[in-house]
Every structure is written in C-alpha cells, then in structure tokens.
Amino acid sequence: MVDQKLSNKGVRRKVLFVFICCCIALALAWTISKDAFNQVLSAVDNIAKPNEKMRLVSKVSRDIMQLDQLQRSQVLTDGDNSYEQLQKESKLVSASLDSLKNLYSQDSNQTKRIDSIKTLLKERDKLFKAYVQVREKMVDSHEFSKQLQSIGEIVQNTPNSDSTVVTRRKITETTTIEPGEIVKADSMQDDRSFFGKIFGSKRKNPPRPNTITQSRRIVKEGIEELIDTIATSKQDSAIKLIDSVLRTIEETQRAQSDSFIDREVELTYAGNLLISKMLSILNAVEKEGMLQMENENMGARTVMNHSLSRINLVVLSFLGVTIILVLLILSDIRKSNRYRRELEIAKEEAEYHSAAKQRFLSNMSHELRTPLQSIIGYAEQLRDEHPEDSRKVNVIYQSSEHLLQIVNEVLDYNRINSGKFHFNNQDFYLSQLIEEVVAAMQLQAEEKSLSLNLSKEIEGTGYLFGDPFRIKQILYNLLSNAIKFTDQGSVTLMVSTAIKNELTELRITVEDTGKGIPESDIHRIFNEFEQAENSNSGTHFGSGLGLSIVKTLCEAMGGNIRIKSQLGKGSTFDVFIPLKTSTLIETSREENNLIPIKDFTGTIWVIDDDSFILELCHNIFNKYKINHRTFSDPNDLLNTPWDSSVSIVLMDMRMPGKTGVELNHELRPRIEEDVKIYAFTAQALPEEREKIISQGFDGLLLKPFKETDLLHLLGLRKTNEEPLKIKNRNDLRDFDFSNLKKLTYNDSNQVTKILNIFIKDTGKDLINLRNALQANEREQLALICHKLAGRTSQIGGQKIAIKLRKLEIDIRNNEFDILEIQGIIDQLYRLLDYLKEELHSRSFINGTVL
Template structure:
C-alpha cells in the first residue's frame, strides 16, 4: 500500500513540475516573441526612416542647387514646379519628424528640423523675389543660400539622426538575440523534463497496466471459483432439499396420522411435540432454501388455478396441533365479494401465510390468530387484487424495530432465537414473495396488544376449476392397443417391471439397454413413445435424446425416467429434448397418466390416483399391487432383481476397493433403480435414501461403509430373495 502511495505522489510531483515548466517556458516564449516582433517593427521603421531621410537630403540638395541658379533656369524649372518641390520637401520633413519623435528623445532631430526650416524660408523668399522680379533682393538671397548651404546642414544632422536610430536598432537586435538564446536554453530544459516525465508516466502506466492484468487474472480465477462454489452450493441445496424435505414431510405426515389414532394423554402430548417441532424444522429448511433461491434470482411464480377456501382449510389443519397445544383460537374468513377461484401460485401464497401465521402463533401466549381476506379495486379487468391480513394478540413489536423486521437475519431481540427459534429470514422471504406477486406488505403493531400484518397480491381471473385428484379414486384404466413404445433402461429388473406393468394396458413394448441401442432401434423403426432412463452405460439419456432431436430430427414423444427430481435436473431434461419426465420409484398411476398425456387417442381414462400402499409381513404389498397379484410375473421380476443385485454388489465392492467414489455413487443410483419395483416405502428404498457412501480418510473407511450398506440391503432383502 505504501509503495502504491509513493507511485501516486511521484506521478503528481512530476505532473506538477511539467506543468510549471510549460507555463514558465510559455511565458518566456511570449516575451521573446513580443521582443522579436518589436525589434522587427523597429527595424522596418528604421529602414523606412533612413530611406525617407535619404530622400529628404537628396531633395534638399536638389532644391539648393536649382534655387541658386533660379535666374538662368526659369525655362527648365518653372517657378510653380519649384514651389511644389518646396511643399513636398516641407511635408516630408514633418512626416519624418513625427516618425522619429515617436521613438523618444532623439538627439539632433531638432537641429535637423531647424536646418530644414532655414532652407525652406530662404527658398520661399527667393521664389517671392523672383516672382516680383526684384533683382537686387534675388541676388542677395541667392548669395545667402550659396553661403549658408542649408542642404549640407540637413545632410549633417540627418546622418547623426540615422546613426542614432541604427544604434537603437542594434541594441534591440542584441536584446532579441539574448532572449532567443535564453528561450532556446529553456526549451532544451523543457524538452529534457518532458522526456523524463513521459518516461516516468509511461513506466507508471505500464506498471499499472500490468497490475490491472494481474488483477483481472485474479478476478477471473476468483470468478471461476465463485461459479464453482455457486454450482456446488446449488447442487448441495438441491440434494439438501430432497434429502431433508422428504423425511420431514414423512415425519409430519405420519405424526398427523398418529395423532388421529386413539392415544392416551402422554402419547398425545409426545405426538403433538413431534408434529410441532417437525413443522418448525421444515420452516427453517424452507427459509434457507428459499432465501438461497431469491438471492440467486431463481424465484419463479406459477400461474395455475386454485381454490382459496381449500388453501385456508389446509392451513388450518397444518396449525391445528400447535394451536391446540398453546390453547389459542384460530379463525379465518373470506369477504363475500372475494372470488373463491383464482389463478396464481398457491404454494408461494401458502408460504407467505405460513410464515406470518407461524410468527403470529409463535409470539402469542393467549388469545388467538385471525386471518381475513378481502378484495381491492384493480386497474386491470382480467386481474384480482386481494388483501390479506394476519392479526394476533401477542407481544407486539417495538416502534424502533418495525422498519427492521423485514430485513434479512433481523429479529426482535438477541434472545428471540433461543426463546422462539427461527432464522430471521421468514419476513424477508415474505417481503420478496409478496413483491414477486405484485403486492406489498406492511405491519401495524403495539406492545402488549398484538400485531397485524397486511399484504396485497395480484391474481388472474380463473376460468376453470383446478383438477383435484381424489385419493380414493380407482386405478387408471386405458387401452393402448396399436401403440408401440420403446423402453430404454439399463436395469434388467426395471425393464421386466415396465414390460409387465404396461402389458396390462395393451401397450406393446420393445426394450433397449442403453442409449446406443436405442438409437439403432429408433432409426430402424417408428415408435409412438420413448421411455428413457437418464443414467446408463455407453451413452446416457441426455446424449441419446440430443442426437435423436438434433441429428436424426425425430420428434417422437420422449419421457425421461430419473431418480433425481431437483428443479435443475428437471429443467435439464426439458432442455435436452425430453417432452416430459417421471421420477423413480415409478408408480403405476403416474406413468399411465404421463403416457395418456402423450398418447391420448385410444385412452379411456378414469381419474388417476396414487396407489395406496400397505405394508405386509414380506413388504411386497406395493409390488403385488403393481403387477396385479400375478405370481408368475412376480417371480420373474424378483429373479431379475436378484441377479441384478448380485452384479451391482460386486461392482460396488470393486469400486470401493479402488476408492472410486464417483463410480460408487453411480452404482448406488442404479441399485435404487433396481429395487424401485418394491415401492418407495420399502425398507430397502428407505435405506438407500438415508445411507450414502461418504468419502473417508482412507480406502478402508470407504470399504467399511460399503459393506455396511451391502449387509443391510441383504438383511432387508431376505424376504425378497427367498424363493
């Protein structure tokens, strides 16, 4: 830092020195130029004066000579010509006098003019006597003119004046030469200073440019690191979203189911505590994930129709346990003028309300919470502007904190986190979500009397009611006779499962084990639909679908089958060229619904619904339901699962011995797909969700972890593999 300051001061010093030198030299140049101009003017005037002086002297001698012979020269020089010459002589003398007088006090100038005047007086007297024919006077005057010889006096004093002017000119020229020499010396100094300054400036600029290049390189490296960090962060958040939300939702869901069963007082209290803390943890996870999405600019607002009263009923069920636990009242009402069916993002609206209601309950010890919805005038006819309010009878918010509560990581007091929990992100996310929905949020609060949060949001008018699948609806029915689908799956068990599953719907299936084989089949034959796995050997699903779309220009509908359901992975499926996607483990209603979407011509569809899974002693109820209870198909599929697991188990051990964690992760993904026919809640699938291969400090650590996973799968798989 000191070195940089030194460079700056040095640069400023030389810049100042250069500017001063330029100003000083310019001043000297101006003076020298003015002196040269003055000297040139004086030289020109001196030459002109000398010429006029010479002309005056010549004219003086000529007049003296002619007037001396005026009696004999009358015919040659008429009197009128002599008179004009005298007038010109006098005029030139006066002009010369004025020109020389401007140069200051010039010696002998007065004597010169006296001599001119004497000659003029005698000459005019001679002309008068000649004109009057006064011969005696004329002779007398002629003798005086000859005796006094005024022209010689004019010449004498004229020479003295010329010498004085020449001396003055010489002094001026010497002074100009001195100025020119001085200017030349200063110009040389300035040139040297300018060269030094330019060299210094150039050096500093080159150094700064080099520093900038180094800085740009460092910034590029930092940017690449930031991009990698951001990608790693996105991947981590996606995995965390999947890995945390799934068990939390199961925990809360089963907690709610458990709370509806006959329980004694202690069991009910324990269950409510589990549910309450499950919601708290889910809210924290949601806040962190949503904050990251908002910060990255990835927040998206959907536009789908939904029913407003149903959303509030869901909220009431969600908070019923904690409301009952704290013995609070909970009421909601919708203004009669408010439309019940609107179009927007119900999940984001629900998220805003969950944050506000959760805060209201959190900070309320007695009384309750009241939610109200009304409608406001909207400028656009096709839109609804709704106003929501969440009012509580809690602690209230100090006035000095009201403007801060919507900031990130802000809480009322330092002890709030310990007393009530939370991340300090909830209201910041609420503000961002509300603004994304075209509204604004405000708060009115008094200490000890409670708080009222009010926000507005813009929704579209909904023309049709949202489709709601009944949980008790029957199995989907469809007839795909005459259609042919290509199933691309490297897992043998999954191929057999899909073959028998879709056979029930008269869909003709052909199988391929990887992307290369799929390309060969698609080029040789037309298919009505392609079901393709993403992770496969030789060629994955992304590469295969890209070639199908971009090189082969085949537009057959294609559905991706993937065990990853992160938003980025789903977007990647669509970007690669897939028309749709389905997550693994595959459930019958989901896949039939997807196929109906892309092959609807011969489909006769009942409302699809999720298969209700029960857990029997052998854990194969889902599997039986999936294949319709056909024992022959079950045995065939279980045989393929057994063979595939033996192969995967050895491959997993080999990858662990080599320390190849990437290959181990790919194999575990394949294992999850192998056992997908057993259902998402089978113990093996639950094991694969929660047990991941972690890179240890040594190969032995990885091997031990791998053996633990294999041993647990074998233990859970006893009922599956026993024929």
C-alpha cells in the first residue's frame, strides 16, 4: 500500500513535471517567435521606410534640373527678377547639398563628390553670368548703331561728281538650252547692291538650280553704260573708310560670336559634369540602398533561421524530456496496475475476512447472549425469590451485565469502524428520551448508593430531528462510564438546548465525583482499547471502547466532545451536537399502554430449542399466573391443534430443522390475524433486526432479556409497578414558596388545597392555551397568558410569571413566537407533574424539598 501511494505520487509528480515542461516550452517558443517577429518587423520597417539619402539626392537632382530650367528661362526672358530667383534657388540647392553632406559625413568619397558639386555649381553660376554678359553684348544694338551712324556720316560727307560722262550702248546676247541641262545657281548673279548684301536681308527665294525639260532659247538684251567722272578720288577714299568700318564690325561680331560659343560650350560642359556627378552620387546612394536592403533581408533571414533553430532546439528538448517522462510514467502505470491487482486481491481477501468477521461476531453475539440469557434471567429470579442471598446473586447479575456491555461495545465498535453504520434521522421528543435513559440507569446508580441527578434546560417544544438511538447510545456510554468509575457521591446529567435559526445545539454534560483522570491520560482515553492508568484498579474493568464510540458518533453528527478532570475530584464530559429543529408543534406525551398482569386473559405459546430459556419463561409466566405452553421443536408446534385462546406466540430465530422465519410463514395462515408473533433473537446487529421485522414479525426481544422486558413486550406490567420518577429540581429553581407558606401560616392542609387548585386550574388553562394556539386566537391566547401569569406569581413563580406577561404583550402586538409558547407550555406541564408527585409523597409539605 505504501509503495502504491509512492508510485501514485510519483506519477502525479511526473505528469505535473510534463505539464510544467510543456508550459515552459510553449512560453519559450512564444518568446522566441515574438522576438523574431519583432526583429523581422523592424527589418521590414527599415526596408519600407524611405531612404533619406535617396530622397535628398533626388531632391538635389530635381533642384539642379529646375535651376537649369531657370537658367534657360533667364536666357529667354532676359529679366532681372528671373536672375534673383535663380540666385535664390541656387542657395537652396547649396543648403540641400550641405544637408546631404551631413548625411555622408562618414563617407569621405561622397563628401568630396558633394564638395565638387558645390564647386561646379559656383563655377556654373559664374559661367552662366559670363554667358549672359556675352549674350547681352551680342544682342546689344547700341554699339552697332554707332558704327552704322559713323558709316552714314561718311556717306553724307562724300561730295557728288558734277563732271560725270555717261556713254550708253546696246548689247544683245542669245543662249540656247537643250532639254535636261541644268542651270546652276552660281551662274545666276546676285543683282543686289553692295550695301544690300551687307545690311540687307537674305533673299527669300535664293537661286535654285533648274532643270530644263524643253529646249529653250534665251535672249538677253542690255545697255552698257560707261561712267567717267572727273572727281572720283573723294569717293574712293569714302569707300575705303566704309570698308574699314565694316571690317571692324565684322571682326567684333566674330569675336563676340566666338566668345559666346566658348561660354556656351563651357556652360554646357559644366552642366554635363554636374549631372554626371549627381548621377554618380545617385548610383552610389542606390547601391548603398540596395546593399542596405540586402543586408536587412539577410538579417531578417538570419533572425528567422536562428529563431527556427532555437524553436527546434526547444521542441526537441521538450520531446526528449516528454519521451523520457512518458516512459517513466508508463513504468509507473505498470507498477500501479500491478499494485491495483494486488489491491483487488487484498480487497477481496479483506472483504472475505470482513464477512467472516461479521459472521464470527454475529455467531459470537448469539453464542454469548444465549448463555447470558440464562445467567441474567435466573439471577434476576433468584434475587427476587431469595432476598437473603441477594448480595451473592447481585455479583452474578452485575458480572453478567458487564459482560453483556462488553459484547455490545465490541459489536458497535466493529460496525462504526467498518463504516457500515448509518443514522436513522427522525423527529423525537428530547425530554422523554432523556428520562428513559436516566430511568434505565437509575437502578445501576442505586446499587452503588449513588445519587443520579438530572437537570434540563430545553428551549422551544423540545422536539428535535436526529437519530434518537445514537443519542441514547451516547448517554448510556457516558452515564455508564461515570457510574462505573464513581464509588461514592453523585453523577449529574445536565441537558440543555439552544435554538439558532434552523439548528438546535444540544449540549450534554455528565459530571461525576469519582477518582478523576490524570492529566497525562486525558489524551488517551478516547483511543480504542485504552483506559486511564487508574481505571483497571481491580474493581473496574472495561473494553476501552465506550468513549471511543462516543467520540466517533459525536464527530459523525458534526459535534465534538470535551473533558475536564481533576484527579481525586471527578470528571466532566461535555458533548456538543448540532441537530435540526423539528417542525412539529404539538408536544405528545405517550400514555402508559401497559395493562396489569392480572387483566391478561390470553394464552402465550413459547418455542425455543434452549431448555434453559424455556424453563425461565415457564417460571416467569407461572409467577404471574399467565397461561402458557412451551415447545422445543417447531414441528411439535405445527402438529399441535391451534388453541383459539392463544393471543401471543414467542419463537426463537435459530432452531434446528426450521428457522423462526420459516416457522412464521407456515404458522401465519393457520392462525387469526389479531395474534401477535414476536421473535426471540440473539442477533444484535441493527440490519439483522430490521431484516427480522421485515419478515412479518410484530416485534422482537433481544437476548438476553429481563423479566420486565419480556412483560413489557407482551404489553403487561406488574400490579405494583409504578413509573420510575426522575427527580428534577431544575423546574423549581425559579420558584420561591416562602410567601405561600407565610400566607397559610405553614398550614400544610391549606398549602395542599391551594396547590391542588393551582394544578387543576393550570391544567385546564394549558389545554385551552394549546387549543387557542392551534386556532390562532390571539385574544384568547393573551387572556390565558394573563391568567397564568397572575396565578403562577401567587405561588412564587416570579420568573415564569414575567415570561408569561412578556408573552402576553408580544401576542397582543402580533410579535409572538410559537416555539416560545410551546416551551412555556412544556415547562408548566413539567411543573404540574412534579407538584403532583411531591403532593402524593407529602415530601413538599413536610419540607423535605425545600
């Protein structure tokens, strides 16, 4: 069993460890995945995020292109505002280059490129400025106008020739052109004048070569004039001067044109170089971006691969640990299965031995109770028949009772220890139960000259819901234990209840004036088969199970037991048991249904295979002159003709040849229905007794039985038998009868008369009070409470009178409690019973009570 518990604990630990490992593996996988995802997400963000360098380079490129466009527009518009905007844009480009240079502060090559771009921009600005200046000179017509004006002045200052002789002659020239012959353009002369060629515009229709499609003849006729002047020298000098001026103009225009072309070439070269530099930077930035993107991709790939490797490592580790633990768990399961098989075998053996033990105890109970029946029964008869030898007979009788108690304790312990006992909860009247127990123990206390006192403080109706048999068992064990270990003095039983909502707390206190229990033994007396050191002194013996049974029953009902003891002064046992409050309202008092033996007229048949028991029953019935007949064989009874005067049949349950159950089944059809059949049995187990009753018996008598038990089973009582009265002073503790005695001048006859009137009137009022309570007549209830309060106060019951007056006020205010009324009714009934008893014995009047 220990190995199995350890194995089960090991399996639980391994399963728990696997679960923890699984949680750890999941947590690690989640952490690794989360970390990898964050890193990949960061890489994606870096890739998706615009490259600041690329953006700035693109911006600078766009700005340079825009600057170039502004320069061209400057050339076309020739405005001062455009040039100012050009300078502004140039400064913005320069600022962007500075920002780009800051981004490339760690790259010296790119820094040099940016510096060269800035230098090129400055140089291009200078070139553009020079280009603009040259162009302005080229398009500036002021200087050219001055030169033309100087030529005009020369022409105006040239003198006219007066002696010019003009000789004219007519010249005719004929030219024939064949088809397909081309007339060249240069053969066609330009008929414009010299100044027309220089300052005039080009011909709109320059001479073009013509192809002759037909044979043509061209005839040119002209007049040749020969001029001859006398004064041509001045004209020639003017021409030379004009020619010199024109050459100067031509050279100036040619120089300006060459300078313009050079500036334009330089500007173009600078622009191309600038664009080339920017393209190189763009390519570098693009390569850098691609390299960065590739690095980011590579980093993300590396992170994912590393994360997958770590996850694989975690999963493989978890699988490895799981496989090992699963193998260990399977091994433990195999062991557990083996243990289970062993346990099943052990359980079957235990059940077999338990059943054997039950059979043994049942047989032992039967075998012990049967001879005890003869010992106790005959000892009781001898004690009654020979009073002079009662001391010797009492030794036999008490020893038999002690042996019977041990047998009962062993049986109870076995049932409680095996867990086969159960509680048969039902409504019961606590006061009646307590009085029955005390009445049963009274004789045992009187035999030891002990005073058995009872004190009750019961709230409400006194009805509770629980197992009355187990409550009796607790009371019997405690009282028996107290009486057994008390040699002189008294044993006091105090019972009280306290109602708390739907529960009633039952408190049972047993005080004795015995030897007490040493403090070192207090913790052991509730153990099984153990007693205090001074218990077995030679006169007190026991099984050591009584208090163990009490403790087990109390705890099973949700209560507890406490003990206080002082060596040499006695012990006090306190039992607390929570019980449900019964819903019954009316208090029922069982009337004594026993009839005197002299009034019994029927016949009793008794059948038992034990001749001693038959002889005992024969002596008891003869003693009280009851007609009877005994049988030792069931077949003899069945073969005997039925006697119509037979009203009761007593039969043993275990007889040779035929059991009591079989005999009952055969006998029932042959007898009248009103005939009672009771069983004699030594089977003490409750389930055995219930089984016997269920077989059609009207009741049973447990062996060993006493004379009184047998007579009560038959519904008979002795002629001189009176109910045993329990002295209970608790109901009188609030009464002060001194005023009543003073009022009557200690006249006993007057006291008796007044008390008889009180008993009679109060009894009637209690009946009326109960009827009014059932009819819910509040006015009647209040009136009766008022009358009872006054009457009770007159005889000295001040505290009860106060309760009655308070109850009267509550009833008139509709705030009364039914349980409180029932409690007062019950208390007054107990008071009346006690007063009747004391008046009958005259002890109250003679002053022995007070």
